[in-house]
Amino acid sequence: MPVITYREALNQALREEMQRDSNVFLMGEDIGLFEGAYKVTAGLFAEFGEKRVRDTPIAEEEIVGLGIGSAMVGLRPVIEIMTINFSLLALDQIVNNAAKLRYMFAGGVQMPLVIRMPEGGGNQLTAQHSQSLAVWFAHVPGLLVVAPSSPADAKGLLKTSIRDNNPVIFIEHFALYNTRGELPDGELLLPIGKAxxxxxxxxxxxxxxxxxxxxxxxxxxxxxxxxxxxxxxxxxxxxxxxxxxxxxxxxxxxxxxxxxxxxxxxxxxxxxxxxxxxxxxxxxxxxxxxxxxxxxxxxxxxxxxxxxxxxxxxxxxxxxxxxx
Amino acid sequence: MERKSRTVVPKERVDALGTREQLLRYLKLMVLIRRFEEKAGEMYLRAKIGGYLHLNIGEEGTVVGSVSALEERDYLYTSYRDHGYAIARGVNPKAVMAELFGKATGCSQGRGGSMHLFDARVHFLGGYGIVAAHIPVATGTALAATYRGTDEVTMCIFGEGATNIGAFHEGLNVAKLWRLPVVFVCTNNIYGMGTAVNRASAVSEIYRKACAYDIAAERVDGMDVLAVRDACLRGVERARKESEPTLIETMTYRYRGHSMADPARYRSEAEVRWWRERDPILTLETKLKEQGMVTQEEMDDIEANVERVVEESVEFADRSPAPSLDDLYKNVYAESEGR
The missing domain is CATH 3.40.50.920 (Rossmann fold)
Incomplete structure (x- = not known):
């Protein structure tokens, strides 16, 4: 079994799902030309181009709104919020729209949306950049919240999240990106909701x-x-x-x-x-x-x-x- | 502030008045929405309808004019003052009234209520309860068209109060930056609840805000259904042909308060009277009568027909079943692959 980092595992999951389904595309701040604040999207802009790896303005509410509105009509957006701390600017979109529209509209829309973001402390990034807020999202009916600890789990769960028709809050961790682990050979899909x-x-x-x-x-x-x-x-x-x-x-x-x-x-x-x-x-x-x-x-x-x-x-x- | 003249589109009509059939359709729709809303208000007072109830009475020209500019394949988003838009877009008035009554036969199966009407079949993508928060969502639907290379246009309706919050500005910025096929329609009814626009917005002429994003914009008489339709047709064409956004500001008025709980003491009777004299239904009716396109007898027929449709919607809503308690958790999640 190959050994890869948590960052590489996420990158593989994104690449494989983008190759598999042309409706899958990425949006976020500095994820394209800059290849991501934490380099999770490295190489994807070069491979898939600016249509499918979209650099956005610094406007979290708009970014998540773009994801919701495109998911409602059948695309499968994967959004990167640079860190979970900035998701607070998009809380209204996540809680009031992403989580609720299917229910409010009686199942009339699907919401195949993934929002990836790292959380956690440990790098002296201080009060506004070191929070662990996963529980805020885990409180909300309508959201799925995933938080893997290993490279294999990160890959298998991200691939499943992208294929899911529910909004998935995908929590990564700054201090895990360089963590190494074994990756099983072949297609890796792990079920959401299994410890x-x-x-x-x-x-x-x-x-x-x-x-x-x-x-x-x-x-x-x-x-x-x-x-x-x-x-x-x-x-x-x-x-x-x-x-x-x-x-x-x-x-x-x-x-x-x-x-x-x-x-x-x-x-x-x-x-x-x-x-x-x-x-x-x-x-x-x-x-x-x-x-x-x-x-x-x-x-x-x-x-x-x-x-x-x-x-x-x-x-x-x-x-x-x-x-x- | 320097104003770029190119952000204001010339106001020449896209069309002449329109065919007699079209004009009568607008008239019928406006009368239907007026009578539907009056009936909804009555049903609210009789406790058949709960929660909030925001009526479109007075705004029918803006409602029918904007929606009439759309093709079937286009998408429509609105704020929570959405009954008229749903009906104009083709949602069955029975399904709208049943939703207000909280019945299983409602267009949102009794889960959304007045503020969250929805019908995917007619591309009515919903009424939204948080001011301006549907603007970013609408840009996402417009993005999907450019992503796929198709030509659907997305129209997004919101009030003037929505233009002072970040979501409006974030949405307009991206719409221009990414050249999204979206028409923003700001229904300026002058009051955000009880706060007048000049007490809430540094720039009271909302269409001027578009110049910050180099977006084409114009202000029209929202009481004139044809002026609204024509402005929206220009916006829709710009979106479809050039993949460019537009901001249209329609000057309109709600005769009732913000919601049923609002007696509207913050404005004068004279002001209300001034607007009522510009009533959108009366304006079109008079115009058509002058042109000999409609007779009083035909108007009476329209009223009688509308009364029947509204009565039938109430009867339908009244006798429809309440949602089953077994379905309380239905649609919180989709059943998906992998779980």
């Missing part, structure tokens, strides 16, 4: 998504050296949640830590905790532990920023408390 057990264990389940899965795996590796066997469940899709995979794991281990990079108040860990206690209450040997980012606007100084983002050490400490 994945990334590491099998017996003593505790660590539930997470996106970059925090890598953090959980690092923690699990160290815990193994200390005699604690941790299972790592990658949610992969945040809406709809694959409750079954999560609950089956917790029923086996009887302990759960839920880990997210974003602010935990009303967060993804809150939602997961709620359904786990509901569906596996009698199996739990300890309260569910939640770990999230510090509830502050992201600070600049490197040491303070690091302290604001959960690390493998944070996870290890929480697990040890839980299994003690």
């Amino acid at each position: 994945d057990v990334k590491r099998v264990g017996e003593d505790v389940t660590i539930i997470s998504h996106s970059r925090m899965v890598q953090v959980a795996l690092a923690a699990a590796e160290q815990l193994a050296g200390q005699g604690i066997s941790a299972e790592v469940v990658d949610l992969r899709t945040l809406r709809p949640l694959d409750k079954e995979t999560v609950v089956n794991s917790v029923r086996k281990t009887s302990r759960a830590v839920v880990l997210e990079e974003g602010w935990p108040t009303y967060g993804i860990s809150a939602e997961v905790t709620a359904f786990v206690q509901d569906m596996a209450f009698d199996y739990l040997d300890a309260p569910i532990r939640r770990i999230g980012g510090a509830e502050v606007p992201m600070p600049y100084a490197r040491n303070v920023e690091r302290a604001a983002i959960p690390s493998d050490q944070t996870v290890i400490a929480a697990v040890k408390e839980l299994v003690a």
